[in-house]
Amino acid sequence: MISSDDLRFFALLASHTSLAATARALHVTPPSVTQRLQLLEEKLQIKLLHRQGKHTSLTDEGQLLSERAILILAEMEDLHQTLSQQKHSLVGRLKILAPFGFGNQYVAPLAAQFQAQHRNLSVELELSDNPKHQPSQAWDLIIHIGELHDSTMIKSVLAKNQRFLCAAPSYLEKFGQPKTLQELRQHHCLALRENAEDVTLWRLRLNGKQKDETLRISPQLASNDGRVVKQWALDGYGIMLRSEWDVAAEINTGQLVKILPRYKLPNADIVALLGSKEAQRSARTMQFLDELKRSLNPAPWQN
Incomplete structure (x- = not known):
């Protein structure tokens, strides 16, 4: 019979893409993870994991065990919580x-x-x-x-959040402010690579129109860190697309200026x-x- 420790171990293992990543999460060596997995498979008499080079994937039985383990562990924690409610x-x-x-x-x-x-x-x-x-x-x-x-x-939904195109005044003084999408194509654009989105395809809609227009940019600078991209924009290196939550303060103080304000970008x-x-x-x-x-x-x- 498997224990709650077995369930916790396998739920953690299933949330990683390799045995090495699981070992790092447990602060143990990869061989010890392999040995523990083998003992669990022997106990259940089923194969739980496929190995493809350094990466792993769940078998159908492993997927079932992972899903049930998460539910069982959640129920156990909820039971613990219910018993502790007298302590508020x-x-x-x-x-x-x-x-x-x-x-x-x-x-x-x-x-x-x-x-x-x-x-x-x-x-x-x-x-x-x-x-x-x-x-x-x-x-x-x-x-x-x-x-x-x-x-x-x-x-x-936690909060509404618009997106803006914006740039620093120093950039606009040097290169001018684009008035149309066609002019925007000629500018230095910055890209933030996040959420596995197609970040080089910008969709904009002119006020009063029903259809989006698209612009494929070729970013001169790109990063997966929003702080880096924002600092590039503040330093005058180009135009970026960024969320209201992150740039509202700089727009209000004039450190950043909205680009093509007659256009609206999809909310985020x-x-x-x-x-x-x-x-x-x-x-x-x-x-x-x-x-x-x-x-x-x-x-x-x-x-």
Whole structure:
């Protein structure tokens, strides 16, 4: 019979793409992970994992075990939490995935405050701008900005968020401000590579029109770090497409100037993604979500 420790081990293993990554997460050696996996497979008399070079993938049986393990562990933690309610405290572990910039500025401080209010609770916050590479089952809550690829999860809108094209006054003084999309093609453009989006295809819609126009840029500078791209723009290296939450302050102070203000870009609302099954949504998750919504209403960048 498998134990809860076996379930925790396999749930963690299933959330990584290699045995080496699992070993790093457990702070052990890869051979010890391999040995533990073999013991679990022998105990169950089934193969749980395919190995393809350095990478791994779940067998059908492994996928089933992973899904059931997550549900069982969630139920166990909820039971623990229910038994501890007489102490009026949240317990267990809250795992949050958020984008780098937004997570650092708005989620991280709240996560620390939330844990300080609930001393029996541990909070794990991971920042990543490539959420598609992270299995959604590994997280209690995912904060996402932009185009949504996984429609199986429950979406809760945290704040409205526009996107703008903008550049520093120093850049515009040197190269001029484009008045049309055709003129924009001749400018230095900056690209932020995040969320596995096609970041070199900009979609804009002229006010009053019903159809988007598209512009394929050839960025002179590109990065996967929004802070880097923003600093490039502030330093006058080019025009960037960026979210309101990140540039509203600089636009208000004149450090950045909106480009083609008669055009509107697709919104990139800030949302929280939750597991589609109620058993995956614990009290600690829902309470943190409530706190997050309160902290973003009204949106701090719109004040």
